[in-house]
Amino acid sequence: MKKYIIIFKNLLSIANKKIGTIICMFISSALMNISSLLPPIATSGIIAVLTEGNINGIWFYVILYIIFYILYFSSYHWNYYTYRVLAEYYHIEVQKKLYNHLAENETIFEQISKGKVIDTCNDDIRYLVDVVDEVVESVMGVFKLLIIACIFIYYSVPIAIFVVVLDFFYIILMNKNANKIAKYYEGTRKYDDQMGDILSQMIGNIKQIKSFNLMPKLNLNLDKSRKKWINEYEKKALAEVEHYAKIPYLVYIGKIGLYVILSFLVFYKKMTLDQLVLLISYFELIIESTDTLLESLLNLNNYGVRVNRIKTILDYENNHNIDFGDIENDYINGLVEFKNVTYKVKNKLILNKVSFKCYPNEINTIVGHSGSGKTTIINLLYRLVRLNSGEILIDKENIYNYSNKVYHSNISGVYQSPFIFNMSIKDNLSLVDKNKENQIEACKRVGIHDFIMSLPKGYNTILGEGQHEFSEGQKQLLAIARALLTKAEILLLDEITSNIDPAYTATIAEVVKDLKTDHTIIVVTHKTEMMDIADRIVVIDKGRIIAKGKNEDVFKRCSLYRDLKNRTFASISKE
Numbered sequence: 001m002k003k004y005i006i007i008f009k010n011l012l013s014i015a016n017k018k019i020g021t022i023i024c025m026f027i028s029s030a031l032m033n034i035s036s037l038l039p040p041i042a043t044s045g046i047i048a049v050l051t052e053g054n055i056n057g058i059w060f061y062v063i064l065y066i067i068f069y070i071l072y073f074s075s076y077h078w079n080y081y082t083y084r085v086l087a088e089y090y091h092i093e094v095q096k097k098l099y100n101h102l103a104e105n106e107t108i109f110e111q112i113s114k115g116k117v118i119d120t121c122n123d124d125i126r127y128l129v130d131v132v133d134e135v136v137e138s139v140m141g142v143f144k145l146l147i148i149a150c151i152f153i154y155y156s157v158p159i160a161i162f163v164v165v166l167d168f169f170y171i172i173l174m175n176k177n178a179n180k181i182a183k184y185y186e187g188t189r190k191y192d193d194q195m196g197d198i199l200s201q202m203i204g205n206i207k208q209i210k211s212f213n214l215m216p217k218l219n220l221n222l223d224k225s226r227k228k229w230i231n232e233y234e235k236k237a238l239a240e241v242e243h244y245a246k247i248p249y250l251v252y253i254g255k256i257g258l259y260v261i262l263s264f265l266v267f268y269k270k271m272t273l274d275q276l277v278l279l280i281s282y283f284e285l286i287i288e289s290t291d292t293l294l295e296s297l298l299n300l301n302n303y304g305v306r307v308n309r310i311k312t313i314l315d316y317e318n319n320h321n322i323d324f325g326d327i328e329n330d331y332i333n334g335l336v337e338f339k340n341v342t343y344k345v346k347n348k349l350i351l352n353k354v355s356f357k358c359y360p361n362e363i364n365t366i367v368g369h370s371g372s373g374k375t376t377i378i379n380l381l382y383r384l385v386r387l388n389s390g391e392i393l394i395d396k397e398n399i400y401n402y403s404n405k406v407y408h409s410n411i412s413g414v415y416q417s418p419f420i421f422n423m424s425i426k427d428n429l430s431l432v433d434k435n436k437e438n439q440i441e442a443c444k445r446v447g448i449h450d451f452i453m454s455l456p457k458g459y460n461t462i463l464g465e466g467q468h469e470f471s472e473g474q475k476q477l478l479a480i481a482r483a484l485l486t487k488a489e490i491l492l493l494d495e496i497t498s499n500i501d502p503a504y505t506a507t508i509a510e511v512v513k514d515l516k517t518d519h520t521i522i523v524v525t526h527k528t529e530m531m532d533i534a535d536r537i538v539v540i541d542k543g544r545i546i547a548k549g550k551n552e553d554v555f556k557r558c559s560l561y562r563d564l565k566n567r568t569f570a571s572i573s574k575e
Contacts, residue, residue, distance in 0.1 A: 004138065004297070007304040010311050011131045015097070018089050025082040025136050031075035033140045037147060038068040040281035048274040083133060090128035094310065095121060101314055106384065108316050115196025119189075120313060124306035131303045134296040141293030148282050148289070155275060159261065163283065166254040167290055173247050174294040180239045182301030187232030189305060194225040243298070251287055258283060324383075325401035332410045333395050334360035334489040334520035336381070341390035343376055350376050352543040353390065358536070360489075363516050365523045365534035365551075367564050373543045374524045378494045381411065381522070394490070412483045413492030413522075417499060418475035425452055426459040428478065433485040442481040446511050448474060473504025480511060490520045497527045505529050531565050539564075 042061040049057035098121050102108060109117070145167065152160035198218065202209060209215060262279060265271040336358040343351040351373045358364035366374050379385050380392060383399060392399045399407065421428055429439040439459065443449040451474065455461045463470055470478065476496055483491060493512065497505045509529045515521060516535075523530055531537070537554040539547040539561045547558035554561050 003304070004135065004300050007131060007300055007307055008135050010304075010307050011128060014307070014310055014314060015090055015094050015128070017093075018086055021082050021085050021089075022132055025079060025086070025132060026139070028075045028079035028082060029136045029140045030143065032072060032079055033144045034147075035068050035072040035075060037144065037282075037285065038071075039065060040278055040285070042068065043281060044274045044278035047277050048272070051273060083129060086132055087129040091125055094125045094128060098125070098310070098313060101316075105316055108313065111316065112313060113193055113197040114200045115198070116193035116309065117313060118200060119193060119196050120306075120309045124309050127303050127306050128310075130299065131307060134300045134303065137296040138293055138300065141289050141296060144289045145286060145293070148286050151282055152279065155271075155279060156265075159258070159279070162254075162261075163258065163286060166251070167286055170247070170251050170290060171294065173250070174243065175297055177239060177243045177247060178294065178298040178301050181236055181243065181298060182305060184232050184236035184239060185302050186305045188229055188236060189309070191225045191229035191232065195222055195229070198222060198225075251290075255283065255287070324404045324407070325398075327397065327402045328406055329397075329402075330406050330409065332406075332489045334410075335393075335395050336364075336490060336520060336522065337391075337393040337396075338377070339391040339393065341380070341392060342388050343373075343380065343385070344388050350543055351380075351387075354540070354543070354545055355390075356538045356545055356548045358520055358522050360520045361516055361518070362535035363512060363521045363523060363533055364536045364538065365525060365531060366538045366540060367525065367531060367561060368540040369564075372540045374540060375494060377540075378413075378492050378522075378524055381490075381492055382413075383407065383411075409486065410489045411492065412486040412488035412490075413494065414476065414479045414483050414496050416495040418472060418479045420463055420470075420475045420478060422463055424457075424460050424462050425478065428463070429459075429482055429485060432482050438485060439481075442484040443478070445484060445514065446477045446481045447507060448477040448481065471501055471504070473500040473507070476500050476504065476508060477511070480508070480515075484515075488519075490522065491515060493521065493523045493525075495524055495526070497525065497530055509533050526564065528565055537561060 042064045045061040045064070046058055049055075049061070102117065102121075149160060149164055152163055198221070202218070209218070259280065262271065262276050266273060266276050338354050338356050341351055341354045342349070354373070354377070366377060368374050376385075380387055381399070386400070394402070394410075402410075421431075426436075426439065429442070433439065436459075440449060443452060452459055452461070463475075480493075480496075497508055500508070505527060506529055509532070512521060512523065512530070513533050523534065525531060531551075534551045536549065537547070537551050538545060539554060539558050541560060547554045547561060549557075555565070
């Protein structure tokens, strides 16, 4: 019992509202279960008046039947309404909670597989309402069995003891079996998660998988998880056979024994015929109620697995969570300064006393070999991680002192892979600014407006739909337009020309040159075209700044910069 209480408490810790609705579900279910116990009374009454030869007395019990069923179906309707309200609440609210938690804890995928997270967010939340429903059914099932036991005691204590002992052993055996089924069900989910994780990676890299003919090897890898899944599923199936086809023998043998005993009692006039019908009817209700109770407990075990999966995600805490300040000053000019910044991960030194400045209305470019720490600088500026020592300042103020709202309204940017959703162009842009005029202005500024207007549906075109697939370069321009809609003063551009068509590199370089007129631009790149447009260069090697200053000065003084600038794209690994 303690296990089921914990499952219910875990659910309430995930979503603790709608307590009133949950109480209504208990009340409606109680009325429904009580009304289901009343028809045998009417049936017994009809038999009693018939044996007495009083045909007119039957109408009283007919009216009772009608009252019982009106009560039953009215309470059933109420119960279904509460179920619907709770289903909507749990599905929407918990999904929001999960999505927001994932957004705030990006390191979660280092501990929990993507396959498990996706499956939990899309599938497990659908069953939360059923946890409440099965808890209600279980409580009402016990309540119903106690009432029927009292009825048996009223008519015959020995028969009541026989029925209660039989039912008790039945419940014990079935509940033990339900725990086994839940254990093997959790095993199947574990290996489903492993296969789902590989599937999510396949979806993101399907072209490479096809071009390198990787599916045979991937299938060999997947077969390990598939075999383990089959093993867990077969154990679960055997336990279910025991649940549905073996343990019930106990009840039906007891049922035959009870009928024989009752028949003898009627034959020797120790019990009337109507009492026999009443007790047989209630024994059938005991079996039905016990089966319903056991099914609820079995389902609760399975749903408990789902609740625990959700709770595991929500309980995950990013050890790198950063406390934000309360400075609400939104008048930021855009001077960025690193002062002796040091950053380590698991005692590995990534940045070592890094110091440099990035100025407004300039393109400040950071270059270096793969693994030198360039992207870490960007992540620090996004406040995704916290430095170990030193300071990062914006307009002479520590970046951690700004409020979250102010900071993110002034820092925006674009990543190496265009972050574009499979929705319309308008909806992608509306994630930042719903104003249509602002959207058009931003798209014009990056030079993609005319192409959008050439599409049959214009800004309502859904990306990836039909023949209107955007190239990587066009997606990147759209991503830059979306970044502009934030009205941020500082734009961070991390390898934005690495994965695009070469024809678009020069286009994006021109766009960036235009954007510096009213932004602080910080670029991480290994492309010569992007280095050429830089006003200032920061050269980093193995976590240390080895050169910084005006572009032409650094080119003269730093052999590493000259080497990086003269290399071809193919000779440099992506960071």
